[in-house]
């Protein structure tokens with residue numbers, strides 16, 4: 117396992133220390149030998165917050181209470197027997213029973229705004245803070261019991277909670293309390309194994325030494341004797357919150373609960389999580405409410421992938437899990453490839469798992485909005501859930517050093533607002549991670565206000581980064597197999613499809629042969645690829661002593677009008693713009709030689725056969741699973757392209773270009789393929805002295821600098837012997853104050869933007885320039901031949 121990201125300290129260390137009391141060893145908790153019904157709260161636990169005011173208590177008694185396992189006496193308002201009688205528990209917990217405190221009038225008869233006038237629910241219980249480290253080290257653990265207290269306090273401060281400590285005046289309609297209760301074993305084992313339940317339960321009877329030892333043997337989790345009790349409440353809180361929302365007893369709700377849940381797996385506690393609160397709640401809702409709550413969307417915006425949630429519903433067609441998280445190629449916690457975009461569910465659940473894996477930290481509002489607009493909302497609308505549960509970790513929030521992202525409270529509000537359009541507004545928010553007290557408080561407040569009806573704040577930044585657009589594009593392409601709303605769709609039978617760039621090159625080759633008798637040059641290859649066929653074409657006189665123009669170009673540009681609905685490109689709505697052909701025509705008409713080099717952006721591996729030949733009988737390189745998978749996906753430019761291009765340029769130079777010492781050589785570079793020429797000039801000592809001129813067209817790709825520390829005259833030579841057309845929209849022209857470096861060659865600002873337009877526009881200038889230099893060179897060569905003098909420099 118990689119170094120655990122979750123154990124890195126968050127900013128919580130910067131917060132003022134607690135007015136802590138004694139750090140003496142705690143006496144064994146009263147329940148140490150309690151063998152009663154696990155569904156009952158341990159007898160020493162105070163009743164829920166209703167009987168007192170959590171905001172009014174002294175600062176969270178992290179040390180004293182947690183270490184001693186005893187609550188401050190003033191919090192116990194009911195006697196032990198009262199607070200824990202089954203009757204009382206049932207009464208307190210039964211939001212749904214006929215005699216519950218939720219009256220029919222509250223739910224029904226709201227003329228005009230039957231849902232809008234319902235209250236938003238809040239679940240919070242001080243007893244969830246009792247789970248803490250049994251022997252805190254000097255570093256405060258990021259999953260700190262104060263996390264939920266700070267969120268609760270923030271809600272009070274905003275006047276949203278009817279609490280003695282709340283700021284006045286209160287909101288016209290305050291949050292409606294939803295009591296947490298202990299989840300039952302029966303409920304928890306809907307998701308977890310009985311052994312796992314028994315294991316967590318067993319920690320309540322362990323010695324401190326045992327607990328500390330246990331912590332060392334597990335992945336990012338700590339225990340004390342109250343861990344089990346807090347975990348039952350956390351899961352029970354999630355259940356009650358989701359039930360209250362699904363039953364429309366509240367408009368929507370937020371559960372400020374801990375310990376979190378989304379990493380907990382069937383048989384494993386990990387990543388600060390013991391029981392997986394949200395999946396348990398989802399299953400309970402499905403079981404209790406049937407068709408009223410069949411389809412559930414779990415949206416997980418915690419910065420970590422919710423491996424436990426994904427596993428719980430991987431085969432389930434009725435639970436759609438969408439997670440936006442930092443993946444870092446499997447290096448970010450919880451690690452591995454499960455959080456990658458190609459994990460889409462299995463069996464009946466295929467397509468009901470959507471991972472949006474950010475390649476790195478540092479993602480912000482524009483990125484999350486982009487993911488929501490392009491993937492989350494279209495898929496969620498198509499899924500049409502009966503209930504939305506947000507696994508709401510706030511560790512992607514700005515200020516959380518553990519997450520390292522920059523999501524603002526306004527963005528959390530916007531995401532909540534968008535999700536509220538689903539499931540008739542039935543949204544239950546359940547806290548997961550988030551370790552900077554200030555960030556989680558502000559974020560949770562923004563989410564809660566939105567749930568209550570306040571419009572989200574405006575966003576400061578809405579543009580996505582390139583990392584985000586690429587990731588989201590890939591996810592769309594992957595999910596297009598399962599969702600009608602996801603376009604563009606990849607080819608259905610990708611294995612036997614031809615890449616269009618290969619088809620076009622074949623067509624170009626035929627055209628260049630028919631018109632100018634250009635034929636392929638033999639290029640030695642270590643592997644066969646369709647993309648290399650016809651890659652280098654040459655006129656018949658390529659070896660004669662005439663001026664030679666070597667053209668390095670990208671595959672020709674396609675122009676098309678995609679179908680407005682399907683985004684599909686159709687053959688009759690596409691055009692191939694091939695201005696290069698006019699350049700070849702002119703070169704041939706002048707009697708010069710030409711070598712035309714096509715640099716594919718992607719090497720098509722082994723797809724030589726276009727019919728379903730059995731792969732075993734195929735004599736070319738074997739298709740790997742990755743090749744097959746890769747075909748039909750969106751693909752970037754091959755990362756090896758610059759190196760491969762330079763190798764090809766070297767090979768051509770040695771075998772086909774440098775034939776005669778005194779021949780005139782010109783290079784024409786179109787698009788990013790030009791990089792091969794540049795590297796040749798830089799890396800081959802004194803090669804530039806053999807070249808008479810270079811023309812290059814740059815639209816979007818970087819303008820290449822030609823400079824070398826060992827060849828001091830190279831830059832000057834380049835400036836004197838080049839013609840570099842750069843599109844007017846290129847970033848090079850943005851810097852008004854500084855003149856571009858001479859290392860970029862003789863620059864011309866083109867009034868066009870695409871390569872094709874530029875090549876058409878500047879054709880006369882290029883032809884004139886090439887002709888002058890070619891003729892000049894021919895004259896000079898003749899003079900030199902007469903004088904028998906050495907080459908000019």
Ligand SMILES: [Zn+2]
Pocket residue numbers: 418419420509511548549550
């Ligand atoms: Zn997290």
